[in-house]
Amino acid sequence: MTAYLLRRLLYAVPILIGVNLLTFALFFMVNSPDDMARLHLGDKHVTAEAIDSWKRARGYDRPLFYAPQEHGLSRLTETLFFQKSARLLVFDFGRADDGRDIGRDIRQRMGPSLAIAVPSLLLGLLVNITLALGMVFVRGSRLEHTGVFVAVLAMSISTLFYIIGAQYLLAKLLRLAPVSGWLDGLAGLKFLILPLLVGVLSGLGSGMRWYRLLFLEEAGKDYVRTARAKGLPEGRVLGRHVLRNAAIPILTGVVAVLPLLFMGSLLTESFFAIPGLGSYTIDAIQSQDFSIVRAMVFLGAVLYLLGLLLTDVSYTLADPRVRLQ
Incomplete structure (x- = not known):
């Protein structure tokens, strides 16, 4: 296990370097500092002097990779690549264009993002898996067909609809929760109600449909038919055998949303005025x-x-049968 983890960590290094180089190319070669200055200044204030001043103030006036006018290592360190990109590899995020410490901002905003993302993920998994198992339990019935229809309908609705609908119905009409805002500590729990509800409902359709197909595939395998032939109740078959053997595909699906635990939800945090990493971005x-x-x-x-x-x-x-080598 230890050797496997070390290998995977070593594999991640060239990937991160590649991401770093690609990001640098997009921001400084495709979209040059002159382009950034023009976008920031606007058409009415674009002059050569204004562009040079904007770049100097933010450290964008350095060469890309090599500074021939410097001496020694400064020829490599006094460059845009080292100052703006290479430092990211050691998690030195530097300062924003307006002077703020990006690392400090990330640490401050990580809490609100996690306060929404973690409960949304766990509650969404619980609800989706429970409903999907229920649909498999009554497979072939009208109840299952109704569930599939509701799942497809829910998938077709934009997240914006859930956000605006929850704010209007639950906050403005019924006054069950604040429309938006944030407070630290236990006082902020009331501001989590609507974001959590939106997070669960917006992923309900796709989650139900995905887990239902997953469980149906497992329910048709030989080991499940053998369990039924032994006289086990259907609920026990689904809970003990089908759900357990579907754990690995479930974990594979969960990994796609793990970055959101820290990165936050762009739409949800913006609409509910939550100072997380999503609204920060x-x-x-x-x-x-x-x-x-x-x-x-x-x-x-x-x-x-x-x-x-x-x-x-x-x-x-x-799954104990899986061994990492």
Whole structure:
């Protein structure tokens, strides 16, 4: 296990370097610092002097990879690549274009994102798996057909509908929760009601449909027919055999959303005024703060690789037949 983890960590290094280089190329070669300055300044204020001043103030006036006017190692360190991209590899996120410490912002905003994402993930899994098992239990009946129809209908509805609908119905009409906002500590629990509800409902259709197909595939295998032939009740067959053997595909699906636990939900946090990493990214895009956007892109890649590693490790816990070598 230890050797496997070390190998996977070593494999992640070239991937992160590749992501770093690709991000650097997109932000500094395809979209040059001059382009960033023009976008930030606007058409009415674009002059050569204004562009140069904007780049100097934010450290974008350095050469890309090599500074011939410097001496020694400074020829490599006093470059855009080292100052703006290479430092990300050691999780030095630097400062935003407006001077804020990006690392400190990430640490402060991680809490609100986790407070929404973790309960949404766990509650969504519980609800989706329970409903999907229920649909498999009554497979072939009108109740199952109704469930499939509701799942497809739910998949067809935009997340914006759930957000606006929940804010209007539950917050404005019934006044069961605040429309938006955030408070630290237990006082902020009331602000989690609507985001959690939206998070579960918006993923209900696709989750039910995916887990139903997964459980139906397992329910048709020989070991399940053998369990039924032994006289086990259908509920016990589904819970003990089908659900347990479907654990690995479930874990594989969960890994796709693991980065969201830290990165937050862009739409949900923005509409509910939650100071998490999702709204942080949206604000950076709107204000054209490219330092923050680069940092969040790199952080997303790191979290996704970490999620893949944790999923592989969890395979051994879910199924003892799997061995990591």
